[in-house]
Amino acid sequence: MDIRQYVVDKAKKAKTAGRQMAGISTAVKNSALYAMADALEANADKILFANEKDIEIGKKAGLSKALLDRLLLNEGRIKDMAEGLRQVASLADPVGEIVRMWTRPNGLQIGQIRVPLGVVGIIYEARPNVTVDAAGLCLKAGNTVLLRGGSEAIHSNIEIVNIITEAAIGKGLPDGCIQLIEITDREAANIMMRLNGYLDVLIPRGGAGLIRSVVENATVPVIETGVGNCHVYVDSDADLTMAENIVINAKTQRPAVCNAMEKLLVHEDIADKFLPTIGEKLTALGVELRGCPRTCEILPGIKPALEEDWEREYLDLVLAIKVVKTLDEALEHIYIYGTKHSEAIITNSYVNSRRFLKEVDAAAVYVNASTRFTDGFEFGFGAEIGISTQKLHARGPMGLKELTTTKYIIYGEGQIRG
């Protein structure tokens, strides 16, 4: 089998369907999303049957418990996927928005109107719910989607795509609107990354390795998502109870996600007072602490932090702590080691809060709140396709609007350029 031809054929179908999608009304898109949701629930048994195959193969292949859990579907998770689609249906359609419109001295009326991107490519890993989420968001924004999920979830993904595609087409979406690459070879993904002329954007969703591979190899435009080496800096005049609550929340509420705190910076004036209590509480919650030399003096018995600790995204119940002499030292540390995702200061100083907001270069910069809020739902976007850590096109949580582009429309009466 010619893998390249196979991938290009899928992309061609998505592109042809994309041209039709752009003209589909909001009402039709919404009825398709509701039908997709209903079809998922009605065919739960088929999905679970396919998922069992994936789980079985995964167990034989020795997948970790965590990975198997991500892979696993059950009635509840299928219901959640369906509810997700219904929620997307209830969101406002970004397509057609007139972003701005103005008249030039020569009488030309120029408008910027929001339109779909075209074909969105998603490369993702084990979780089959991404298949449904991504398809729903892309379709609502008027795009078609080319999906490439992980090999571990292939049986689940094929079944899910069959079910939702049939439902979508039944309500009037174009054949080809959801394309799944069923070949799970690395080669198929590599071909997909270079589909200029077919793919308008490629969004990798997964671990740091996947994202790096896509950024390295893709020639189509990419939106980089995910990696978050997030810091919380507790300033000298912070409210220490507030600081404690935020640190515990940012570290432990869901440690495996990109907006969880990975590093704690503490001003030296309060380190003696703050670190023993927070250290004890974090340890009690199962967090492994690693510290700079000063931290290790205050919290004897914890591991010393190595250079690589300051760079790493643990995605786990591990926290490295550094005592800093000044706000400047904290800013410098974040500049050097941060991944421009989410950074927070806990302070009661007006001046320091302003400086932190201004000087930290990240997708989301917080004063007195947990980094865990960097999320499309928490921001009020109603949905999220990922969190962009790059600066082009979209930065931070991406909702439906970030899955669109604009074009200029110009109304003239015969104007020519002088």
Next chain:
Amino acid sequence: MDIRQYVVDKAKKAKTAGRQMAGISTAVKNSALYAMADALEANADKILFANEKDIEIGKKAGLSKALLDRLLLNEGRIKDMAEGLRQVASLADPVGEIVRMWTRPNGLQIGQIRVPLGVVGIIYEARPNVTVDAAGLCLKAGNTVLLRGGSEAIHSNIEIVNIITEAAIGKGLPDGCIQLIEITDREAANIMMRLNGYLDVLIPRGGAGLIRSVVENATVPVIETGVGNCHVYVDSDADLTMAENIVINAKTQRPAVCNAMEKLLVHEDIADKFLPTIGEKLTALGVELRGCPRTCEILPGIKPALEEDWEREYLDLVLAIKVVKTLDEALEHIYIYGTKHSEAIITNSYVNSRRFLKEVDAAAVYVNASTRFTDGFEFGFGAEIGISTQKLHARGPMGLKELTTTKYIIYGEGQIRG
């Protein structure tokens, strides 16, 4: 000499300076731009001396007349560059704009604020004025810039960069704010294309070959600019005098630029009437015509258009003409051969104008106006760094705003995620 190290050092300087640039006030940036303009005029003799070297070498190397003209500087062109900088100084600063701000039910106040991109890379060809234009626009938007011009203009570029950098630093911009890669090896450009972590965006400005090479090789985010295979479609009930004026303007006013018309589509109902007159006028203006079979019947003696004619961007006084049976055929032709740059319909039909605006997927879609208006100045942006033909981040003419990104700032009172 280690080319890689050389390029990385330049990029490092630009990055370090970029961090300082973000905090520089509009007033300081503007005074730097005015000082740069004054310095160009005051040192015109030095620039002309360096430019003479480039011209001399270029002549020996057998550069074409057109290329030598693009390379050539004179008092007038230096004055134009200086005026360009003064104009950029007079534009509103996009940095600091609060794009939107809202309060969540939990009391979090979330704002999206416009900030500089950081370091902008520009790879360009022979024209030394791009050095000044690009530096001015990048600095005004709070960025630093890493420039890589063509080897033909290297002496001019070095002199220009020395002069404007000294002026900029004299007014308080950070050392390193304008970095020129003086090694004109292809290798230096290739290294620049993969400077992830240093370059926030790379904008190629030049011919199709340069742009293709950047898109193919870059791992940093790229904004693709330029290629325009632009169509004008004259509908069955167009005002033929208006159509004539627009066609002549779009083809002949400046044929070597990307928003010039390259293809003319004519509805069959008016082809017999329209083509003889427009054919005669275009021929008189020196335009070489190539036609589909029906066009060749109406305009005997012109060359037949080959398949490759429909695909090509001539950038010259050449025009291919096709007679179409319907609006649908015109839309299909544009879909297949267009480069999503600028497309126009000349019509008096309300329905057809609406369909054209809706169904054509391009950066700029016109009704009854010349495609030549796709331009930052003509759109009223006051400046232009290029015309994006991709869909991510920016589409169409890019002004200062397109040289920025945003970040989210969040004001809390101790909120944690539940």
